[in-house]
Amino acid sequence: MHESMLSYAQRRYLKVAIGLCALSIVAYVWHDPLSPPNGGTWLGYTLGGIGAALILWLTALGVRKRSYSSSLGTLRGWTSAHIYLGLALIVVATLHTGFQFGWNLHTLCYVLMMIVIGSGIFGMVVYLRYPQLMSSNRAGAKPDVLLEEINDLDQRSLRVANEMPRRFGDVLRSNREGTRIGGSTRAILGGLDLSTINLPSAGGSSQQVANPEQAALLDWLADELARSTDGELTKRIGDLLSVIATRRNQLRRLRRDAQIRGWLEIWLYVHVPVTLALIGTLIAHVVSVFLYW
């Protein structure tokens, strides 16, 4: 009934792409020009033409994606074609070069193209793998709901702390202030926890320490628990421990969510700009080749 972009229409575009590659390869092998194969032979021009056309068409996905009222096929069809023909471009373009590379604009054009395709392949992989992870990580709860929940846990723990010695309240508040989700590219993509917390140190003053996964806080509470002699207090610390454990889990889910979304997006920040650079180079390549014919 429904199918992924890859299996769209019984992989119609996969077949098209394979056909295109096969055709190019056969032509390349059969073709035997006087001079070594390069972009300047009639086959070279043909492959080059196809390649350039493909590049422009593949870029057009960006436009089609947003011309919402367009009834020119479904976007899924376009994506499917985009993927397969994009991969086919590797073969077409490579044959166009006749395996002549050098430190020149033309090779730069080729390299940029490969970068775009590479990032595209990465994107395809994450698109196929990560939604599943995201959905299972969210388990139906939207991030802001999770945040609400954490917020609620904080309120509760603070209320519990109100019944306890002051240092508990202070620690919990600083924990809340020190909590971090994402914050930097590294943190987002690495799912790192840059949280910090102020824990009371020996001299009565407090010192800031890293608090990844609430570990520092949990340790601190554990110490307190070990040291506490007052039964009532012990119970309350126990309560706090369980709350913080839940809090840690929710935070973990949030970070994971951000991480997954980060990976789902990051490749586009390469794919799109490099595509534009590629188009610039492509124009330069085509014009220069005929400028110095």
Added chain:
Amino acid sequence: MTTKVAIAVVGSGPGGLSAAARAAEVGVSHVLLEQTAAHANTIQKYQKGKHVMAEPNILPLRSPMRFEAGTREKILGEWSVGLDEHKVNIRYGSEVVGISGAKGDFHLKLQDGSEVLAENVILGIGLQGNPRRLGVPGDGLPCVQYTLDDPDEYKGETIVVVGAGDAAIENAVALSKQNTVYLVNRSGEFSRCKDGNLALILKTIEAGKVICLYSTQCASLTETPGGEKPYLLALNTSTGDLQLPCDRIIARLGATPPRKFVESCGIKFPSSDPTSLPVLSTSYESNVPGLYVIGALGGYPLIKQAMNQGYEVVEFIRGNPVAPADEPLLAAKFAGIPGHRSVSETLQAMQQRIPLFTEVNPLMFRELLLGSTIHVLNPGEVVFKRNDYTNSFYTIFNGGVEIQIDDNNPAKRIPLMPGQFFGEMGLLSGRRRTATVLAGKDCVLIETPRRDVLKLLSSVDAARAVIDQTFIVRAIQSGFAPQAKTADLLPIAAKSKLNRYKAGQVLFSEGDEADALHLVRSGSLAVLRSIGGREIVTSYVAAGNYVGEMGLMGNTRRSATVRATVATETISLDADTFAELLQKNPALRSELEETVRQRIASNTRLQGQDNAGALISFLLKQGLGEATDVLLIDETLCVGCDNCERACAATHGGTSRLDRAAGPTFANVHVPTSCRHCEDPHCMKDCPPDAIRRSPNGEVFVGDNCIGCGNCERNCPYGVIQLAGPPPEQPSLASWLMFGSKKENVFGEVQGLGRKHHHHHHDDGHGAPKAVKKAVKCDMCKGQDGGPACVRACPTGAALRVSPEEFVAFVQQEASRF
């Protein structure tokens, strides 16, 4: 006063005004009796600045009073001008409490005890009736009012709204914007209001905007000069007495329906059904000679109709019969009918030939036909196809049609004779057409819109019975006994029972004795089995299908529990009566066994996947039980690009009709907040301008004539309708591609925590709606080729639309994937 007038008009509504004006125009002695201090009281009570429509546009206006679509103020203005122009003899503040006497000598008793003598009486009092009074000491004080003209008039007051009906709720909510509002509810909950309003008021109470005093009565009202507030309302609440200082009290305790009064005048009603209408002659004369009924009371809610009738009835009384205003329209309709001579003759012929209509009174029948279309078809022409989404109702005036039940076997047809009807299945269940219908020889059909027929059914019991029976017979035939003769089935149909179930109610439970077959007439059912102690939904039965056919084979026990997923109507046939039929034709028995076998097979297939059951029950919880087409998102494919929303926004003037992220998820199936296109849409329930329609392809959409009242928004249980202003300015695609957009809400929203989603402005929907705001909802992109934009715009194939037909298949596919 004892002077006798020729015509006494009761009620200065559109009808009354028109009648009186006509009388004045032609110099007939008359009096127009209006109980309130102003004419057209009902329209006076409309919200300020409300746009009044002049439906039906085709109908020409025939009245000395001017009337065309416009604002309430404009129309009322024109009428008061008209009153002066024609020097209409109108008496305000004179409520008629009784009418006695007979033609030529009627006595109209007024509230103040005085009497009016008249030869003829025209009742134009509408259905509004008189508002119930507060009925406590001090309810005469000026601070007590029974209507609310413009809620924005009042600011910073403490206002007590008494009552728990729709009017009370709407006023309370509207007022709560600028005032402290107490809502006094006699009972412990809101039982008398529409679902929409219930949701609305509970929301408002939860938000603390309105303080609701449950199970509370008003005790007394006193003036408190020099008090913090001018008045003091004493209440006794469940938690004791309460003294409530206030500025104003608005009593919306409903009204005493006029029927009692009308009957007291001797006018008879055909049925006890509260919606039924008095029997009238073609000249609007009731069973009491000289006593005429026009307007809403006579079953003509539309202003223009009433005004025409006012004119006409005066003409009748003056003894020069005029053809009704709709005469030319009907003539035009009938023109095509072979052998058509005059409108009246054709109308008679129709009523004679079509048993369904014989009972209907001529006026109502005219009305019915005015809304209907006449089709003169060539043999073999298709009336409608299986799975069409038309829900109009057809009656055969001439010739015949053939119903083609089975597309694979076109020869298999049920012929229908003149006088019979079809299309009732869609009429009752709001489902797609279950069969294809082809025209027979010299076939003439009357196609009547669903609403008109339902109106008919509510007032003519006979018609309803006929339709129910036919429905059953056809259901049995198309279900599993096409061979069975209608004649054989009719007795069974006669013995069948109509059952109504609330959502979640159980029809029968696993292990019960299987004694009946249930045909689902509307709504849908879920089939559950207890597996390992847990109840698991194993299947889903949409309207038009049947369940429990095992029951008909006799002496078995139910293999599963069946529960209504939404408010559902079924018709049950008990085994004993059916057994007779089975004896009559064994062929039927074998067929039945076959269908049973198939059903069991498919059930077991579903049970194979236990999570499939879980998924079904989840989806049913999300309202797929009543959905005809719902947007689902496969979370294993969704990358959260929100392209679906943007596509929706872009193709619908900047406001997305769906909220992807919102809505629950189960087993990777996500149900976003978007229209389910319910088979019996809640949003359609009360739409004043009837702007919400269902297109032939099934899309439920909001028409341009939406007045933005917000009823639909409140009525929708899935919160998929919003009131949106004019579309925000969008950059052109090119400029967006190059320079992006300032409007993050339309394009390129910055995702992230702590940011709210862009269209959650459900609040400004209710109360006095701003004229610019109109209801927007998913229209499945009707009129755009390529189907819904959301699905077309999904790059990964995560978004898909599912209709009940594909429902089970989809679930199996999904279930097999986790």
Added chain:
Amino acid sequence: MRILIRTLETGTTGVAVARDRVVEADVIGFGRATDQQIHCNDQRIGLQHAKFTRSDSGLLLSCIPPAQAEVNGRLCRDASLRVGDEVSLGPMLIKVLEAPVDFDAAISVEHDARESKAADDAPLPAFATSLEQVGWRKRPWAWAGITITLLLGLILPWFFVGRGDASAAWLRASVLPSDMQWTSGALHSAHGNLEVECEACHAQPFRRVRNEQCLDCHASTLHQHVPADHPAAADMTADRCTSCHVEHDEPSNLVQLDTRICTDCHTEPQNHGAGEKALPVTDFIAQHPDFQVSLLTAPDWKVTRARLGESTLVEKSNLEFTHAAHLDPKGIKAPQGEVVMQCADCHTPSESGTSFKPINMEQHCGSCHTLGFDPAEPQRKVPHGEPKLVMQTLVDHYSRRFLSGYSDSLAPANGVTPPGASLSAAARARVLGNAQQRANQVAADIFERRVCADCHTVTREGTSAEPIWNVAPVKLTQTFMPKAHFDHAAHATGEATCETCHAATDSKVASDVLMPQIKVCRDCHGGETGTEGGQVRIASPCASCHVYHDEQEPKWVPVMKKVIQQAAVRE
């Protein structure tokens, strides 16, 4: 159980309003789902959050994990409740009330004031969790990408295109992006000097490199491209050079060895304007006609082309000669005795070693064929030249000798003239007469019988008193195969001797043409690949024998000028 649920609504004015409900159920559910008895529409609450059941002591609370409740300020999942207990679930505060008569329990439900207050002064922290929030953008980079590439890759270099001035040179030398980045491959070493002078060849933008540019350098050095009358001349467009001599292409090979250069036309020569006589050629092995030789033929010495192998060819050189006799392995009589001759005695290689020096009588024949005539003075020789000169030599010789008193059988016996005695005029005349007579006798002898006649054909005219001899002139073909290029030195390998190709030892007449036939070459030489017909031979494309550019005097320039004009007209 039968439980009383009292909902407390508190409005803005703080007036609390109670609303009682009676519920009869074994389990009282609390959650977001609408089917819960206590319904709380708050995101943090699960669809089924907690449930109250009856216990003998009163009510029993149990939360559905991970939900937690706060009972009297204590967090827990399950708790048995007593009257007065306060349960805080999400935003709701539930109090256990004294159960009225005929009720099992009673609870009140209200919004948790603390909760709402706490939520107010603690707004949600905003976290930067999306890449866009930490500053990632697409558009600026995209803009940068396309602008920079276009600017540096096209526009800037273009600005210097065509101006062969210092600025361009400087730019190309510098690190700045110049049109150097457009070179798709290195130039052939021969053109290395042009590496940074694009204009030298690319004279005009968007026009292919034309022959003029090649001519600028090559006009003087280049050989004829094709003769003016070659049919291909017509095909040659203005950029013919570049169509064969591709530059900036690697591996760079300026000279085309590809057979197709010729066979494109020569497979069907007639289709390319060749005359009837031109035969199709596809490959040296597959299809190549017999060799044609150019023969210099008496009497008018025109060069005639004749195909080997068709019939035995005759070379009319007027020479009387036989290779067989000279190459007699037993040796041949020579003044110095018996001599065994070698080919190389006469055929001496040219400086290049590819061909041979012309045969020269004095050098190659004279050692044996001495032109002596007077046995008395054998060292006296007649010159190898005009008959008149020969005659003159003889008369002078004998006159001198007779006057000096010599006599022999021919001299009349009139007594010996004593040395130093002067003769009378009459006697002197008689002696000279005798000498003349004697010369005529000797001349007749060497012209017609001994010396000249060995190699030449001689005819006699005039009177017996004054005879005149004519010697038919001799000319030898110097180059038999002018259209092919053959290197003898290259072939002087292994045991290959002249005999291998030239059957000289059996040649009994001078008219024999000793050029080898194609089959002889094919013994060692294959076609383009050399692997035709299953046997491996020397790969021999056309160019190994034939040169595209003719080896004769440069008619190139006029031809190409014409051609270029044609092309110009065509464009």
